[in-house]
Amino acid sequence: MKQKEVSCCFSPALLPLFDFSKHVVVIIDIFRATSTIAAALGNGADKIIPVDNVDECIEIGSKIQNSITAGERNGQIVEGLQMGNSPSAFPSELIEGKTLVLTTTNGTRLLHKVKEAPEVLSGAFLNLTATANYIKAQQKDVLLACASWKDRFNLEDTLFAGALFQALGDEVFTNCDSTIAASALYDTARLDLFGFLQKGSHFHRLEKFGLEDDLRYCCQIDQHNNGIKYDGQALLSL
Numbered sequence: 001m002k003q004k005e006v007s008c009c010f011s012p013a014l015l016p017l018f019d020f021s022k023h024v025v026v027i028i029d030i031f032r033a034t035s036t037i038a039a040a041l042g043n044g045a046d047k048i049i050p051v052d053n054v055d056e057c058i059e060i061g062s063k064i065q066n067s068i069t070a071g072e073r074n075g076q077i078v079e080g081l082q083m084g085n086s087p088s089a090f091p092s093e094l095i096e097g098k099t100l101v102l103t104t105t106n107g108t109r110l111l112h113k114v115k116e117a118p119e120v121l122s123g124a125f126l127n128l129t130a131t132a133n134y135i136k137a138q139q140k141d142v143l144l145a146c147a148s149w150k151d152r153f154n155l156e157d158t159l160f161a162g163a164l165f166q167a168l169g170d171e172v173f174t175n176c177d178s179t180i181a182a183s184a185l186y187d188t189a190r191l192d193l194f195g196f197l198q199k200g201s202h203f204h205r206l207e208k209f210g211l212e213d214d215l216r217y218c219c220q221i222d223q224h225n226n227g228i229k230y231d232g233q234a235l236l237s238l
Contacts, residue, residue, distance in 0.1 A: 008144040008161045008178040013151040020143045025117040029147035030156040033107025035218040038126040039087035042224025044096030047234040050108040057103040071103035088217050106147035120230040126223045132167035134227040155200040162186030194219040
């Protein structure tokens with residue numbers, strides 16, 4: 001089997017530098033969009049519809065029976081939405097069988113920027129192994145796309161990119177300095193992800209809103225065993 005090449009984009013602002021027309025693209029927004037997506041679908045959500053803006057989120061939610069609108073801007077719940085962007089806020093008794101309409105500051109916006117790729121996945125520490133296993137079964141090169149924070153490099157997304165690259169093992173290779181750096185950073189942090197990420201600016205930003213338990217939850221590996229794919233309209237469990 002031919003080895004697949006892995007590249008890593010640290011920020012949506014850098015996406016124009018990458019040709020991902022034949023790639024599997026993995027969207028990464030650990031704090032918190034892709035973690036919330038993994039948790040909601042892992043706990044039985046029927047699907048998740050990602051949208052760019054709050055007004056659209058409210059409008060779509062009003063037209064879908066058995067739906068929940070959720071999201072945030074700058075880390076905080078937005079007026080008019082039913083829920084925020086907390087992965088621990090969607091237990092099975094709340095979300096099972098429902099459609100989640102979700103809008104976030106970084107992650108859902110990035111998703112729309114890469115939707116022309118042949119395959120788009122949503123990855124988080126919560127579904128790391130399932131994401132890696134799906135990629136291993138494909139015959140496409142891979143782009144790890146970090147949502148970052150308002151186009152600025154962040155630690156948590158980069159750490160997951162490094163973790164996923166390593167989880168792919170001998171199936172892949174890289175000639176991308178960003179991927180090499182992400183892998184090296186993960187080696188530094190892997191024994192205590194939560195402790196390492198407490199150094200990060202986004203951790204401090206969200207901690208001020210009382211979201212430390214959320215952030216700890218996002219650092220759990222394989223809490224949910226579901227690969228997640230975007231079909232052009234909705235995110236679905238594989």
